[in-house]
Amino acid sequence: MNRRNFIQMAGIAAGFSATSFSVLARAGEILPKKGRRVVVVGGGYGGTIVSKYIRMSDPSIEVVMIERNKTFVSCPFSNLVIGGSRDLKDNMITYDKLAEKHGIQVVYDEVTGIDVAAKQVKVGAGTISYDRLVLSPGIDFRFDELEGYDPVETPKYMPHAWKAGEQTLRLRKQLVDMADGGTVVLSVPVTPFRCPPGPYERISQIAWHLKNHKPKSKIIVLDANPDIVSKGPLFKKAWEKHYKGMIEFHASNKVTKVDHKAMSVDTGVEEVKGAVINVVPPQKAGAVAYMAGVVGEDKKWCPVNQTTFESSIVPNVHVIGDACSAGAMPKSGYSANSQAKVCALNVVQLMNGKDPIPPSHVNVCYSYVTDKEAISVSAVYKVAEGKTIAVPNSGGVSPDLSELEGVYAHSWIKNILHEMSS
Amino acid sequence: MKPMGIAVIIGGCFMIQAPVWAESPSQAAMLSNTCAGCHGTNGSSAGPSMPTIAGMPETYLLETMKKFKSGERPSSIMGRLAKAYSDEEIKMMVDFFAKHPFGREKQEVDAAKVAIGKQIHNQRCKKCHMDEGRDSEDSGILAGQWKQYLQISMSDFRSGKRKMPEKMAEKVDGEGKLTPEEVEAVIHFYSSQQ
Known part of the structure; x- marks a missing residue:
């Protein structure tokens, strides 16, 4: 569905609203719900994957992903562009195939407000209702x-x-x-x-x-x-x-x-x-997290239940990726990917009245020290007594710098961007 | 003409419904999904140095994870990660990936190398790597596996970093030892399989 369709639909909704008070209250609902729905805000490392894995785990749940940009540009591997050995175009993905293959409704718009009591997200074109909301807004700066x-x-x-x-x-x-x-x-x-x-x-x-x-x-x-x-x-x-x-x-x-x-x-x-x-x-959670009121006492990051990624502050709102605090996990692209999958499975469990499944995460992070040589760090994470911890006696850094690490890093970015766009 | 018309309609419906693997949340999916960051969704890789692990025989995957865990098989990341999982968890992940179809992407291969590789496969490899490397009891699927991954694997085998199974050592390094060019040709043959 493209933007013109949305505008037309918004027009239809507005037309109805003049005739009935009850419909008037819902004026501007641009995508009327057909069933149970999750709205995802953000189309980065977290947002794309949570949208996809909810649809893969339970196709009866509608997923609407709101993202302001038609093209996503990956931060991982952008340092190679600064060094001069990579083209920024190779860091870009679009959402067409992902949306088509998994039946995700992508809305290209700016989130202007979130009403957690009414369970509605406000965007430029109108409002979008949700049963559960997943925020993957990334970071903003503490200028x-x-x-x-x-x-x-x-x-x-x-x-x-x-x-x-x-x-x-x-x-x-x-x-x-x-x-x-x-x-x-x-x-x-x-x-x-x-x-x-x-x-x-x-x-x-x-x-x-x-x-x-x-x-x-x-x-x-x-x-x-x-x-x-x-x-x-x-x-x-x-x-x-x-x-x-x-x-x-x-x-x-x-x-x-x-x-x-x-x-x-x-x-x-x-x-x-x-x-x-x-x-x-210095950094803090993306602006959308502040709109939803899910930022913690530190006024920077979002505390969440480590098993479901549901906000500790606002029910039915989940926060994943850089914006949330996930115990020992670093704020990385792979962490966001992993958290998105844990969140997706447990959102589906909750919406089907089932118990959440104990999480299992991986983080792998490569860094290039030249155009070819790289180093890596990796770990597996689990939840123990409500806290996300690295599994002892595993993970760690690469023994040395090597071109082979660089070769693996290159396949990593291909795989993870492919996962987000198909 | 009539049956053909029906076939077209059926085909059309199938396309619209999009053949996406739907799987209810489970502990196995929870453990396995996170591997896809490197190995691709449901284990079919899009990166040439990371192997596709979907559709792999269970015995092979189990053995592989055990070798990563013990350090017997050399690795960059896998040894560090495998140590984090119990045998029971590894079994769940192995079962998860084994039941998904092995996804094959078209790779750049040299036709002349593929032809030589096919001959060598027929003479030396096909007894264990059956059906052009699509089928095997205790080794991985080679047909359509990523060329770069196979190159890294063979380099580890031939340098002695990774121990070849006895039968493989006999065929690769035994009588009429394969040259590096011949090994490369066999790799092109397997990665050309669709």
Whole structure:
């Protein structure tokens, strides 16, 4: 169903509303429910998979997936675009095949409000009712924690590139345009943030570009954390092997102030200038989570039942992916994929009046340290006493950096994007 | 003409209903679904270095997971993950994947290599890898398996990192030992199977 159909349907609903008060109350219902329905907000690593697996597990449940963009751009593998060894187009998927094959109704629209009492999601074209709602909104930024950061202007000069797309290409272009001998500054926020090894893979990819094209240049890393957050020893080994003397790593250096006109960042101790500055801002759950009132006391992330991913705050609303707190699981694409499947199966169980099934998750996360060599971390997660924990004596990091890890990483992205789009 | 017309209508209905595997939630699905992040939905892979595990004989998959768990079979990720599962859980996952159909995608192959590979298959391999590698009692399905995965596997076998079963060692490294080119040809033959 395309957008024009929706507008026509919205028109029909509006026409009816003039004749009857009871229908008037439902004015603007753009997709009247035919049976039990789950509405999914977000078409990323979590949203696509929860939609698909609900339909695969119980085709009698309607699924409506709301997403504002017709094309999804993957954050995993976007660092390779910044390094110059991958085309951003290869990170993109659309939803046509997924929708057709599984009978998912995709609505391309912006969510403007959520009425959890009426069980309705408001979008630009009208409202959509649900029995259960799954939010997979990803992240937004805590810009207010960076003095001088203008949410509109600053990313034009200091790209965050932490949501893939235009920002990725902007950072890439700045690196290409920079003169040899320039300084690149990258700031890492406090954990938790989307993709714990992401900043360090990015540093590696920027270093790979500089080594090959601008060898007199250097990278200054200002990390708010006491050390590299993920795969630390392997990243350090890679930097020593490939980029010796090129990366200046400053731990426990939290950027608190930015000035995009002066192209400088400030840690409260010192001001650092750069030709290219990549500020990765601190993060929080995506805006939709705030609309539904499912953000926890920390005002950042969404607490959920670890077995069903149902919000601990609002019933019938589930939150998966980066926006939720899932115990020991990192905020990664694979985690979102895994959480989506656990959530899908248990939403189906709940809607059929059955007991939830104990969860089983996997996370595998590859990081490229050159254009070909990669490292990985993996784990299996279960729920014990209401908490998501890594299964002891399993998982862990790759023994070394290797091209074979890179080969596997390449097949991983193919498989996971294929799963999301078919 | 009439029966043909009926056939067309039946075909049409089938298309609309979309042949998607519907499976009620179960502990087996809960354990297995998460593997699809790397091995593809229901175990049919879209990435050339990750094998399709759908439709694999149960004995082979069970044995493989045991070898990953013990470290007998070399791996990047699988050894680390296999250690997290009990034997009972592994059995549930094996049963889950075994019952799904092995999905085959068209791969780029060299016709000349496929022809040589077919000869070698007929002379040396077909007794165990039956029906062009589609059928086997205790080894994996080779027909339509990803070429890159088969290349990585054979490289592990020939370098000694992974132990070949006795009968396989006899056929590959025994009398008239296969050259690397011949091994590559056999790989092209199997991955060409649709």
